[in-house]
Amino acid sequence: MLSLKLAFRNLIGAGLRTWLNVSVLSVAFVVMVFYNGMLDGWNRQAHDDTINWEVGGGQLWHPLYDPFDLLGLQEAHGVIENQAKKLIGQKQITPVLVTQGSIFPHGRMQNILLKGVQPEQEIIGLPTSNLVSHAGQEIPAMIGKRMALFTNLKKGDNVLVRWRDKNGTFDAREFNIVEIFNSNVPTVDNGQIYLPLNTLQEMTGMIDEATLFVAATNYTGGNFDEWQFKSPKYLLKEIDEIIKSKKAGSAVIYILLLSIALLAIFDTQVLSIFRRQREIGTYIAMGMTRSQVVRIFTVEGAAHSLLALGLAAIYGTPLLYLLQKNGIPISQTFDSLGVSIASKIIPVYAFAMIVLSILLVVVSATIVSYFPARKIARMKPTDALKGKIQ
């Protein structure tokens, strides 16, 4: 308690130097909380959006289905048997048929995936009901905003689509774009065209067949028949890894800031111990043990971190709150990462993350303060009183 009291008095008494150190340390702390908050916010948004738009409560894959093996899609489909039909009726799962195709927007060919979905499904957030309302026209199709941008297609446009049926025979027809949806999830958008399941089944001759099922979030059934259940955790692994690598990359920034602040504290402590030799000698002459003096100087260095946290709370709290309230606008070039990202990220400041950041700042400031302070233990008080130590 005495050490803390003395440390704060000395720190406040040291004036500008203290506040410079404290300011840099507080910036490091705020940046640390902000970066982690932003990445956690992005992580949460990416998870929520991907679950809502694509993954649901998990997926049931045909044994031959591999999303990275497009050539294998021709074989990766199976008949929707009774148990699956029952679950579809209970709105526990919804079937998706996936096949390869090509479109020719404005005369140019582009390979795409054709996805047949139930227009009446409510398990994922795709606005598939639009495919119902336009039933009866040519072939109603729906694309995402990225796909629309890339192919220069607009709502109401017709586009020629070519595909192969289950026997490998090519066929082609005009699709009418009835809806352009806006999703933060690029993996449901890029290079994909959605059409009614029945239509795709007829087009390919894969009557009553599906490539995969998307399960509702309350689905607990696991595998059935030949269909293999893939949990949301498995399906979101890629996002987790991308965000983990972004987190590691951004850590460099705040570690750099923290290092600058800690270096400044270390430097101040080293200087203090040489400049304040007489003071150290006086403390010992007045009855302090050397370890008590070491403790005062260590606490004094560490107290920078407490002041920094206080200062960070003063300007950081409203700043971080404002960022959370308004969100952080994100450039759409981030789409190239292939991971879900909204136009605005709402940072999430988790309690554990804040506590960990506080601990990191306090512990590292204490460590860098302790090392120079250890020198005091080797000082001769008589030399310290004369200020003779070099």
Added chain:
Amino acid sequence: MENSAIIKLTNLYKRYTVGNGEFIALKNINLSFGKGEFAGLVGPSGSGKTTLLNIIGSLDIPSDGTAEVMGQSVSALTAKQSAWLRNYHIGFIFQTYNLLPVYNVFENVEFALLLQKMSATDRRKSVMETLEWVGLTDKAKSKPSQLSGGECQRVAIARAMVKRPSIVLADEPSANLDSANSHHIVQTMKKLNQELNTTFIFATHDEKVMQHLDRIIRLKDGEVEQ
């Protein structure tokens, strides 16, 4: 004034290694100081006055011989024990005052009591009483940088005296002061010596201080001059 020895130095030597050789700072010192003495170690620079005060104050230990302070051998004390001895029984006054610059007068004086873990009420009472002795109650909130040299030294005296030590060691307390302040400081210490029966030992070569001393011990080249 009682005469029981509270400081007893017997065959005391202090040697320092300088390069390959040896420098003897104190040679065969045999002295004792009684309770309530107002004594001075007098001698030119380098005669060993400060070294002797440091040994008495348990800031240093003798190379040979014994130094007993309050019945305890300085050489035998652990770091904790010698800190305790200084904390409760010894007050220091330095030539350069050695006040803590970030504290005001009250806090500088209070510091000695903080180490004794005295309650805040008792601390306040003792500090104000001590400041009254040295005539600085009106400067209690001033920082050392706002005080004159004489006032700083009076704060240093108050800091040494506030814990009612048995011994006060004053190393050239008047060296940085003019003659009027120097006289005032010594008068203050003499008054405290008489009122509280505290043993004062000075290291000085100031003639004006010597006039007030009850006992003068002359040192030359580390030896007591007979």
